[in-house]
Amino acid sequence: MVIPVAAPTRLAPEERAAVREAVLAVVDAQQWVLGPSVARFERELAAYVGGGEVVGTGNGSDALCLALASLGVPPGSRVLVPPNDSGFAGQAARAVGLEPVVHDVDPVTMGPTVELLSAALVPGTAAVVVTHLHGDPLDLVAIDAWRSAEGLLLVEDCAQAHGARPDGRHVGRTGDAATFSFYPTKNLAAVGDGGALLLHDPATAERARSLREYGWGERGSVDHPRGRNSRLDELQAAVLSARLPHLDRRNARRRALLDRYRKALHGSATRVHGDPVAGVAHHAVVLDARRDALREHLHRAGVGTAVHYPHLTGEMRGIAPRGGRTAVADRQRHEKLTLPCFPELTDDEVEAVVAALEAWRDAS
Template sequence: MPQSTQTPTHIPFLNLRAAYAAQRAALDTAVSRALASGWYILGAEVAAFETEFAAAMAAPHCVGVASGTDAVLLGLRALGVGPGDEVITVAHTAVATVAAVELAGATPVLVDVTPDTATLDPAQLPAAITPRTRAVVPVHLYGHPADLDPILAIARQHGLWVLEDCAQAHGARYRGRPVGSFGDAAAFSFYPTKNLGALGDGGAVLTPHADVAERLRALRQYGWQERYVSQVPGYNSRLDELQAALLRAKLPHLPEMNAARRRLAAAYGAALAG
């Protein structure tokens, strides 16, 4: 029987050219506005995006940083996590979650996920807590929220911080509220393939605590409390003006972009089930 010479169809996971073409006018305008400003680091675009993203995610404070990994790292540092501490998170997550814990000087303690959601199994938490445990990092994976009610209850019972890893869950909701608005801090990534993606690296940390937000702003810029005066060891981890401008252009379209992803997922689910 003759062998088929037909080339298999390659469908990209995400077509960034098509995504740009769909919003080209708004993105080009955002780029031009940022370039024409003459101010490219921590200017008006970053400040405006922080305000707009915080409002969209129902969080009081937003601090833009250089990447999603940095968002987890700086979030943990701002909560006081450091050497000698343990941080509980899931084994099933991107390497960045665990890398950030180690970069903070803490020890990651991995627990399993539930088979139906692939997110942190709250039943695994109590056995993982030790006198050195300082924080829990539930990961909202593939856009599916972790079961936050029992996670938060256990964490509060033991006096632990909760940092939500929302790198794959911009706009996801739990009990009717956006993820990222429940914990003591929440880390977001704006890597280009995320459902809210920049055209380069970027990230943000949300928090309900004004003092945590203040520490985050210091940590992202060398630990400065005032210009050129570092009070704590910090980083060079700033969301730049160009990426902030692009994210501002995309943010109003997040609900429709999420809806499009759900439609595609449903189509694949139906086809694979058949």
Template sequence: MIPQAAPPRRIARFRPEIDAAVSAVLSGPDYILGAAVDAFETAFARYCGRGHGIGVASGTDALALTLRALGIGPGDEVILPALTFAGSAQAILQCGALPRFVEVDAASRCIDPAAVADAVTARTTAIMPVHLFGYPADMPALMAIAGRHGLAVVEDCAQSHGATLEGRRLGTFGHAAAYSFYPTKNLGCVGDGGAVVTDDAALAGRVRSLRAYGFSPGGRVSQTLGFNARLDEIHAAILLALLPHCDAGNAERRAIAARYRAGLAACPSIVLPPEAEGCVHHQFAIAHPDRDRLKEHLAGAGIGTAVHYAPGLHRHPAFAGGAAHPLPITERLSDTLLSLPIQPEVIGDVADEVAERIAQAVLTFAEAGPR
């Protein structure tokens, strides 16, 4: 069986470096907010091209703490796409604000700037673009909209570690960016983890306080409502060991995506993800009108796949009423997208053969036509 993703295989690939990093933590004096977290925050901020990095407990915490640090709360609305993971919208609810879902661009599958412009109201305080599957949203257009209306922009980079747009790292366009280090991410630890990056020192300071009970710097007196949302030392040490390999892993994902694209390009019933120079292919999601039966066919051929994301968030009971208008593109994509294996350690050393096997299995189904 070829799994859709297998985080333990990446850990095994870099096990000597990870073992050394974990051993150093276990032998050291601090297990919470110690030297490993400090070192990773500095290294990751530099990698992203930002001045400040703050390690937190998850990608959802990274979003929620950033929104709170920006002063967003009850009565406010935050615009985001409906085609994304629930954590993006849950972070908004956790602040007491309301998620306002808008349509995605049919090609990029990222938030549509025109839809954002139409959705801005007097209650809008922020835009949360999601760089879905590692593809860049149209940040110049979104920043222009935000500038016209005085809105904050928090980039959801949970799926776009190392991705670029016009030669510039994603996560450097908005006021801040939130990352997830969930094990399946391009840069992942062995549990939940996240980070906020920003150039705003005051904002970084507020996030640091919020992640640790609202404490003031160096103190243990709560100055405001805070949370226990810290990145653990062991996770930070593992991430610090894996960070130097992130760009090489992204290059491997691009090579696998190119093999898929070559193998499936001639099939008219398969819609391929768009090509983008700076994409890091967190997922390689094809679209097919009979997605669920294709998924079953591939499982029968020993190939694991995943559905990201169905239904759209505007269909989740927790977010009812979050879409002011119908979202037909989101509906279509949520019904047809299927993520193929893309993790380099899953495809393995014989990438040509494995990618060819997967592509051929997809073609066999597609060429057979409807049942």
């Protein structure tokens, strides 16, 4: 039997009971779409991240689309997007009539720097999407100052970083908008699809609420032409409210697992990615030029792995990197490997992963 990279249906007994109770309450309720459960979760998530207005959406990709549309990024504008997020930001930009432009990444953070963004900047650029990839929060102080000087909007994709608080401040509070995904493998997960965007301007939040429901003003009257049908449903909202109180505990367990892996690989050529304090270990990512050999070694030991992500955004048709090739991102996609990392891993499973990593280290 292979130890899975993720197992979203495994829940601790207390959390499972809370989810079951939430589901049954919705079944017995009088409203199943945009009702009290959605309103409650939007308030709770806003309080959890430290303020602003939360707008629930059908999924994280739609949250990105709605963030760009609600901020009023003009159709045809260019948007700087990461090359290594499997195309989530680039596809969202395209979906609302924008042109994505990719940049290379820093070899340590896997995110942008001011220098890399500047090299990719082209006329007609209106916004930047940054992704807190693998649950590792980016330091946005310099980037925020740069984009402000350039007159660019900033969207933070926090889909993999629920609960990350560098310097005590939750991610998503620097940009003009932030987006979240609640896909079942996320740190805060639904039992299906779900998403949300965080906005700091009430008028923009009101526009986002219209855009998530066809762009309606008065029912049936389309006030915003970039609207779509993307409503967080009552069932998922109720589940998310039930699971939110468990998020910090689950993140602590994820960090502890990644720390075990880091210690097991200490002294080897395999680098463990992620901030050991501020990160929330959405993925346990390691990098090694011998990635395929490491993957085979772990497979023989019964340890499942994945690659996040095997392709670059720039490989999407019509998206070319600016300022040169995405050399670092291209190299890293051949080096990255994701190990099992979720709170419900058993102690025996963790010890098996650690033993396999130590064997790899000792043989290196």
